[in-house]
Amino acid sequence: MPEPADGFVHTSLPGRVLLGAGTLDRVAEEAGLLEVRRVLLIATRSARDAADVVEIGLKDRFAGRIDGVTQHVPTDVAESARDKARQVEADGLIAIGGGSAIGLAKAVALTTGVPILAVPTTYAGSEMTPVWGETSADGKTTGTDLRVLPKTVVYDPVLTEHLPMKVTAASVANALAHCVEAVWTPKADPITETTAVEGARALAAGVRQVLEQPSLEARSNLMYGACLAGSAFASAGSDLHHKICHHLGGTYNLPHAETHAVVLPQVTRVKSTAVPRAKARLEHALQTADLAAGLYDLVASTGLPTSLRELGLTEDQARAAGRVFDAEDILIRAWAGTRPEGATR
């Protein structure tokens, strides 16, 4: 990670972001600013009411709607969404939901170039990235393409007021992984580091607030953190942590966000020593004396699993995955759920 005085290269991605309670009411107007005339709405089932509001607001810009999405963007679901977009002659997409709804809109944008306006209802951060993914019988394919980067993102914390604690915690773990890994990837730079540290601070503060007393302030902090996390990930890319999680998800069908939650503290224990300045900044942001232990404790406080064993992985499978990355120690600790040493609770 270069010091500013060493010089660096940073790529900022284009995009407009609105955050605030009640911004759902501005989605139709924002679609107008993108100059789209025929909008296909894609909404997760849990966001049906919000999609109704947007549909009414769009008036004659509304062209069609897909209600209900499937996790990990299966190819057949992506194909039928593309067919629907063609049928209704969509020149704009509005995705309302978590990473799965936004992922489906990205699958349509990838082949059609139709712009996306995203309205996230979780904290996974996909709305800020040009990264797409699609799952077929042969496994998950991912790629990066600026056509799938949403042009506008509208964060309305009211939409996450009733997000169940389990989904809240899981998507925050996903966002935290984006922030933490962003400080040690080969593309990390002082701007992504600052974005990532502020993202981690907001996420940790939001989680603590939600656990104590769910409030709009807590939800706003989490959305702000998710925005910064996605943005840091989009610029800095990923490294060992995301590779391990991708492998575990693809090979052993482990749940995406929970795997992030378990693996992150263990990878951090090893990788963060190479970036002492960022490690210290993240420790300050998370209010912990040791980054890896602090992350472990934060995950544990939300009730998420802390071991791969709890997610159904066997010790032999953990060892085999460890050999793929020459990281047996990390995988065995993650399997057992060993709290990283360094700080006292």
Ligand code: NAD
């Ligand atoms: P999700 O979109 O699958 O949603 C999880 C569950 O929560 C679903 O059942 C959904 O209906 C429900 N839900 C969503 N919002 C809700 C709300 N406000 N209230 C009540 N229920 C609600 O989960 P996610 O964690 O947002 O996204 C995970 C997916 O996103 C994964 O497939 C992951 O690979 C992808 N992802 C992609 C990127 C990227 O940059 N491309 C980044 C992060 C995650």
